[in-house]
Amino acid sequence: xxxxxxxRLWLLVPSILGITLLTxxxxxxxxxxxxxxxxxxxxxxPALHAAALHRLGLDKPLYLQYLDYAGSLLHGxxxxxxxxxxxxxxxxxxxxxxxxxxxxSAMLFAVVVGLLxxxxxxxxRGSLFDHGVMGLSLTGFSMPIFWLGLLLIMLxxxxxxxxxxxxxxxxxxxxxxxxxxxxxxxxLAEHNDPANFAGAFKDALAHLILPSIALGTIPMAVIARxxxxxxxxxxxxxxxxxxxxxxxxxxxxxxxxxxxNALIPVLTVVGLQVGTLMGGAVLTETIFSxxxxxxxxxxxxxxxxxxxxxxxxxxxxxxxILVNFIVDILYGIxxxxxxxxx
Amino acid sequence: MTTQVQMSAExxxxxxxxxxxxxxxxxxxxxxxxxxxxxxxxVVVAALFAPWVAPYNPIDQYRDFMLTPPSxxxxxxxxxxxxxxxxxxDMLSRLIYGARLSLLIGLSAVLSxxxxxxxxxxxxxxxxxxxxxxxxxxxxxxxxxxxLLLAIAIVAILGPSxxxxxxxxxxxxxxxxxxxxxASAMTELNRDYVTAARVAGAGTLRxxxxxxxxxxxxxxxxxxTMSFSSAILDAAALGFLGMGVQxxxxxxxxxxxxxxxxxERAWWVVSWPGLTILLSVLAINLxxxxxxxxxxxxxxxAA
Numbered sequence: 334x335x336x337x338x339x340x341r342l343w344l345l346v347p348s349i350l351g352i353t354l355l356t357x358x359x360x361x362x363x364x365x366x367x368x369x370x371x372x373x374x375x376x377x378x379p380a381l382h383a384a385a386l387h388r389l390g391l392d393k394p395l396y397l398q399y400l401d402y403a404g405s406l407l408h409g410x411x412x413x414x415x416x417x418x419x420x421x422x423x424x425x426x427x428x429x430x431x432x433x434x435x436x437x438s439a440m441l442f443a444v445v446v447g448l449l450x451x452x453x454x455x456x457x458r459g460s461l462f463d464h465g466v467m468g469l470s471l472t473g474f475s476m477p478i479f480w481l482g483l484l485l486i487m488l489x490x491x492x493x494x495x496x497x498x499x500x501x502x503x504x505x506x507x508x509x510x511x512x513x514x515x516x517x518x519x520x521l522a523e524h525n526d527p528a529n530f531a532g533a534f535k536d537a538l539a540h541l542i543l544p545s546i547a548l549g550t551i552p553m554a555v556i557a558r559x560x561x562x563x564x565x566x567x568x569x570x571x572x573x574x575x576x577x578x579x580x581x582x583x584x585x586x587x588x589x590x591x592x593x594n595a596l597i598p599v600l601t602v603v604g605l606q607v608g609t610l611m612g613g614a615v616l617t618e619t620i621f622s623x624x625x626x627x628x629x630x631x632x633x634x635x636x637x638x639x640x641x642x643x644x645x646x647x648x649x650x651x652x653x654i655l656v657n658f659i660v661d662i663l664y665g666i667x668x669x670x671x672x673x674x675x
Numbered sequence: 676m677t678t679q680v681q682m683s684a685e686x687x688x689x690x691x692x693x694x695x696x697x698x699x700x701x702x703x704x705x706x707x708x709x710x711x712x713x714x715x716x717x718v719v720v721a722a723l724f725a726p727w728v729a730p731y732n733p734i735d736q737y738r739d740f741m742l743t744p745p746s747x748x749x750x751x752x753x754x755x756x757x758x759x760x761x762x763x764x765d766m767l768s769r770l771i772y773g774a775r776l777s778l779l780i781g782l783s784a785v786l787s788x789x790x791x792x793x794x795x796x797x798x799x800x801x802x803x804x805x806x807x808x809x810x811x812x813x814x815x816x817x818x819x820x821x822x823l824l825l826a827i828a829i830v831a832i833l834g835p836s837x838x839x840x841x842x843x844x845x846x847x848x849x850x851x852x853x854x855x856x857x858a859s860a861m862t863e864l865n866r867d868y869v870t871a872a873r874v875a876g877a878g879t880l881r882x883x884x885x886x887x888x889x890x891x892x893x894x895x896x897x898x899x900t901m902s903f904s905s906a907i908l909d910a911a912a913l914g915f916l917g918m919g920v921q922x923x924x925x926x927x928x929x930x931x932x933x934x935x936x937x938x939e940r941a942w943w944v945v946s947w948p949g950l951t952i953l954l955s956v957l958a959i960n961l962x963x964x965x966x967x968x969x970x971x972x973x974x975x976x977a978a
Contacts, residue, residue, distance in 0.1 A: 351816030362832045471707075475956040477908055479915045480931060480949030483938060491939050612821030616912055620935075630824070631916060634831040646828050650820045657819075 337665050337672045341658060348654055356647045357402050360639055361395075411648075412640035414633070421644045424629065430513025431501060432625030435617065436610050438541050439549035444603065447553040451560025451599075452592060458565065466557055473554030478613055482547040482620040489543060499622035502537045506530060516541060548617040552606040559602045563595040570594075597664075604660030608653045701969030708965020711958035718955055722774035729768035730756070733925040737763040742941050758943040761933065766943065769925035770951050776926050777907050777955065780841055784906040785899050788845035792852025793895075797883045799853065800860035811857070814850035822847040826909055830918045840919045844909050848902045855898050859891035893970040897963055904959035911952050927952050 386392045390401055405412075411421035454466040490498045501515045502508060508518045508530070519537040522530040567573065568591055576590045577583075615627035622628070626649060633641035665672040692700070703709055721728050731737075737759060744751040745758040745766075757766040795814075799807040817825065829843035863869060864887065872886045913919030914928025922929055927948045934944040 347812050348815055348819055351812065352819060355816060355820075359828055359832055471960060472953070472957060475904065475908075475953060475960050477911055477915075477928075477931075477949060477952045477956070479912060479928075480945075480952065483931065483935065483945050483949065487938050487942060487945060608819075608821045610821075612823035615821075615823060615827065616915070619916065631827070634827065634918070642828065642831060646820070646824065649824060653821065654819050 334665075334672065338662060341661050341665075345654060345658060349651065352647060352650045352654070353403055353406060354399070356643050356650075357399050359646070360643050406644075406647075411644040414641050415638045416633075416636050416641075421641055424641070425626070425645065425648050427513075428624060428626055428629050431515070431623060432611075432614050432618070432627060434514045434516065434541070435544055435548060435614060435623060435625060436607075438545040439547075439610065439613075439617075440552065440603070440606075442545050442549035443552035443556055443606070446549075447556030448560050448599070450553075451557040452564055452587065454557070455561045455564035455568065456587065463561075466561070470554040470557045473550045474558075476550055476554075478547050478550060479616045479620055481550060482543070482617060485543045485547055486620070496539050496543050497536075501540050501623065502533065503540075506533045506536065508533060508537075544617050544621045544623055547620070548610065548613050551609060551613065552603075555602055555606060556599060559599050560595065563598045564591060567591045567595045601660070601664065604657060604664075607656045607660075611649055611653060698969050702965045705961075705965040705968050707961040708968070711961030711965070714954060714958040715962060718774050718958075719778065721771050722778050725771050725775055729765075729771040731765040731768040733764065733769045733772040734923045735764065737765070739763070742937065742944070744941075745943050748943075757947055758941075760930070760944050761937055761941075764925075766947050769930060770927070770947060772925040773927045773930065773948070773951070774955075776837070776920055776924060777910060777952075780837065780844070780910045780920075781903045781906040783841045784844040784848065784910075785903045787841065788848045788852055788902070789895075789899055792849055793856050793888065795849075796853045796856025797860055797888065799857040800864060800887075801879060801883060803861075807857070810853065814853050817846075817850045823909060823912055826913060827916065827918060830913060835913075835918045835921060837920045837924075840910050840913050843913070844906045847909070848906065851898065851902060852895075855894060856891060859894055860887050863887045863890050896970060897967045900959060900963035900966055904956045904963070907959070908952065908956050 383392070390398060393401070409422065411425070413420055414424060417424070450466045450470075454463040457463050486498055489495045497503070502519060506519070506522075508515065508522050511518050511521055515537045516534065519530070519533040523533045573586060573590055576586045581590075611627075614625060615631060617623065618625045618627040619631055626645065630642065630645045630649075632638075633645060691697075737755075740752070740755060740759050741763040742761055743755050743759040743763075746753050746756050748758075751758060755765050755767070757770070759765055760769070795810055799810040801807075820828075826840075826843040826847045829846060830839050833839040833842065869882065869886055872882060877886060910919055911926070911928030911931070914926040914930075915932045917929070917932060920926040920929060922933070930948040931945065934941075934948065937944050
């Protein structure tokens with residue numbers, strides 16, 4: 334097991350190097366140089382320009398510039414936002430919990446609904462329900478989620494008034510930050526101080542529902558489809574027939590014998606959806622004004638705040654690599670054949 | 676002579692169907708795929724003949740008819756079938772002209788990632804020692820970034836425009852093609868017919884493009900179809916974020932983005948562009964499913 338983890342860890346090195354090269358190169362692709370970008374429209378004395386380039390180390394050869402960049406990353410220095418002058422790392426860590434909360438709740442929605450729908454569709458193969466699930470999953474897969482988000486707002490917030498339109502919690506609540514996850518913080522606040530924060534938890538939850546559905550729809554569609562086909566495959570196995578033949582209850586056969594084995598490919602799909610989720614978070618957070626990483630990056634791009642764009646993207650990529658690594662390890666634990674494959 | 680003619684008449688039912696006919700049989704068995712094809716055909720025709728099909732110019736503003744509801748709703752007028760947007764432009768005309776943009780972006784993005792994808796994938800399969808792993812590592816890095824985010828980053832650097840949208844989307848979809856071509860080419864390389872061609876003295880280029888590539892086409896066509904639909908989706912997402920095709924061009928995503936402010940009083944401005952995106956993407960995905968059934972029976976059970 335240990336050598337398996339080491340082997341996987343070793344595979345990460347070129348990916349991480351590549352990502353830093355990419356974010357390094359991305360900034361170099363901007364027409365003009367960073368100094369010109371910082372000055373904007375104003376004209377600049379060539380001598381001052383050269384001095385600024387020298388001060389920033391931008392007159393060195395490219396490979397030395399890259400080494401400087403890699404060195405500062407290794408020291409945990411991600412630079413400063415041009416607009417807010419806050420450390421990129423600090424901004425990232427403040428905003429990340431919001432995205433994490435949204436992603437977890439979207440994934441929860443996707444896994445619970447997708448698994449259930451997939452299992453029932455597989456058991457009732459060819460029924461109306463099966464066709465319905467497959468049709469809906471194909472629709473969900475083709476859904477522009479930014480439109481789905483708008484539709485959800487239009488129906489549930491504007492027409493029915495059931496849920497709030499945007500944000501994480503009603504502005505009337507000034508929830509002290511403990512974990513950064515609004516639902517948890519709101520619950521804690523309400524628990525400790527019921528007089529001031531009555532209804533805070535419910536309010537935070539209400540804010541979370543629509544964004545989670547919008548973000549979770551595509552993963553849900555993929556999971557439902559995958560669960561169904563994987564269940565159908567396992568249901569054909571001999572050991573399932575044996576389990577049935579020896580008189581086990583249908584529920585036991587489905588959940589213990591079939592679903593457990595059908596879950597392995599589903600797990601991989603769940604892991605793969607994390608990247609999609611981060612991409613979708615950009616859109617979902619923009620629509621629902623959710624103050625997370627996705628909205629932060631979009632705002633930074635619109636303000637041409639290049640340090641944030643560069644290293645924000647780097648952080649997201651590292652995050653995706655990390656999650657995929659964890660999924661790989663989990664997969665190795667679940668399936669010894671993978672662990673021992675050379 | 677006569678006997679031969681008779682025989683062929685008798686055996687017609689037994690004869691192997693022409694590849695095209697066989698393909699159509701497999702494809703039309705999938706009813707969803709046929710429906711998708713019909714819908715896409717309508718969209719393509721409307722896009723091609725937009726100046727004749729569309730009732731109005733997509734950027735003409737009819738200031739007396741701002742935010743007019745669809746013709747059948749209260750306050751609607753027969754002049755504007757699907758209603759008008761916030762500055763009085765005809766929704767239907769904008770949707771039709773938008774189809775031009777979306778199809779053009781999708782098609783160009785597919786072509787400009789398909790061709791390099793094939794070349795890189797074949798190179799990776801034919802040179803497995805040094806070049807292959809190098810190419811695949813680079814592709815892995817590109818795949819580590821969520822595709823929409825990478826596209827956004829590219830557009831952020833290059834600036835928002837239609838050309839840059841196409842560039843961003845084709846860069847993002849490149850790794851998928853490379854992986855697919857490499858994987859199928861590597862399976863084919865072990866087959867006897869490739870060895871035979873090699874022994875017969877076929878050069879590397881001939882082996883790549885004449886011997887191996889045609890046998891990798893089935894999954895490639897299916898993948899290209901699917902990436903056509905995701906290109907349309909990504910282009911709309913970029914447009915929605917204000918990083919794609921710029922106004923006043925009638926792009927579906929951009930239309931949605933300006934519709935956001937009217938969500939409380941004009942459902943049609945929000946509904947039509949999104950519905951059009953959904954139906955077009957759905958139609959292409961259905962066609963992709965049908966193509967998979969028809970071209971590649973091995974893949975039929977895959978999700």
